[in-house]
Amino acid sequence: MSRKKTPKSKGGSAPATSALPATHGSRPVRPGTARPGPDAPPNGPPQPGRSSLGGGGDFYDVAFKVMLVGDSGVGKTCLLVRFKDGAFLAGTFISTVGIDFRNKVLDVDGMKVKLQIWDTAGQERFRSVTHAYYRDAHGVLTGPLPPALLLLYDVTNKASFDSIQAWLTEIQEYAQHDVVLMLLGNKVDSAQERVVKREDGEKLAKEYGLPFMETSAKTGLNVDLAFMAIAKELKQRCMKAPSEPRFQLHDYVKREGRGASCCKP
Numbered sequence: 001m002s003r004k005k006t007p008k009s010k011g012g013s014a015p016a017t018s019a020l021p022a023t024h025g026s027r028p029v030r031p032g033t034a035r036p037g038p039d040a041p042p043n044g045p046p047q048p049g050r051s052s053l054g055g056g057g058d059f060y061d062v063a064f065k066v067m068l069v070g071d072s073g074v075g076k077t078c079l080l081v082r083f084k085d086g087a088f089l090a091g092t093f094i095s096t097v098g099i100d101f102r103n104k105v106l107d108v109d110g111m112k113v114k115l116q117i118w119d120t121a122g123q124e125r126f127r128s129v130t131h132a133y134y135r136d137a138h139g140v141l142t143g144p145l146p147p148a149l150l151l152l153y154d155v156t157n158k159a160s161f162d163s164i165q166a167w168l169t170e171i172q173e174y175a176q177h178d179v180v181l182m183l184l185g186n187k188v189d190s191a192q193e194r195v196v197k198r199e200d201g202e203k204l205a206k207e208y209g210l211p212f213m214e215t216s217a218k219t220g221l222n223v224d225l226a227f228m229a230i231a232k233e234l235k236q237r238c239m240k241a242p243s244e245p246r247f248q249l250h251d252y253v254k255r256e257g258r259g260a261s262c263c264k265p
């Protein structure tokens with residue numbers, strides 16, 4: 001796996017992963033970082049008034065990890081860049097090598113929640129790297145909660161949908177049994193090329209008891225919502241007061257999610 005110095009993950013500029021593309025075979029690849037570096041927050045309870053070590057004034061109360069997984073090309077990196085920078089990485093597909101991460105602080109019900117989002121490589125040859133991160137095997141980010149998972153397929157690629165079952169088996173094997181997990185069908189802006197119906201995604205999600213949404217990294221449809229839903233669930237799991245009603249992740253994404261037919265994110 002290649003390593004490179006990752007630019008500060010907080011800026012609004014080009015994504016860390018877009019610089020210095022290397023070449024593996026005929027497909028360009030996007031080098032990832034193998035370790036979180038000094039910007040990595042611990043998962044854990046609130047640390048009021050704490051600022052991120054990356055500098056620049058990103059204050060947060062609590063930090064969580066989220067991992068993006070799914071076949072190569074489903075749009076994991078684009079989803080992250082859309083969420084972090086509000087931009088779409090059009091043009092040449094640059095496949096991620098190894099793993100990379102970026103941070104974003106969200107306001108969740110009056111609390112600053114920092115998400116450290118790990119962008120994994122979908123290519124099979126990097127799978128062992130991903131396995132190690134499901135349980136934070138590197139031990140860099142110790143805390144009460146394992147990384148939450150956003151599992152993506154591409155609605156224009158049936159094979160990526162068919163892989164979901166294998167991904168779930170892998171998650172079962174390597175991740176914590178009560179991991180926060182959401183299924184996302186990405187690229188719904190490509191209506192002409194769609195081969196996986198929304199109902200198929202819903203059916204699969206229901207079968208496995210997963211919250212489900214369709215997204216588009218290109219238009220931004222449901223992207224912020226997916227991360228917000230995960231942040232709310234993690235926050236609740238970490239610090240819910242006994243008197244507080246339980247956050248209903250399934251209901252939240254069903255209620256707030258927007259349909260692909262709508263042209264605005």
Ligand SMILES: Nc1nc2c(ncn2[C@@H]2O[C@H](COP(=O)(O)OP(=O)(O)OP(=O)(O)O)[C@@H](O)[C@H]2O)c(=O)[nH]1
Pocket residue numbers: 070071072073074075076077078079089090091092093094095096097120121122123186187188189190215216217218219
């Ligand atoms: N139309 C459309 N294209 C997308 C969308 N998301 C990603 N793409 C395109 O799909 C290709 C793959 O996107 P990536 O985000 O690099 O895919 P990835 O899942 O990170 O792939 P790996 O790094 O190899 O695991 C790129 O050419 C993107 O421009 C989307 O929502 N809509």
Ligand SMILES: [Mg+2]
Pocket residue numbers: 030076077078094095096119120121122
């Ligand atoms: Mg990628």
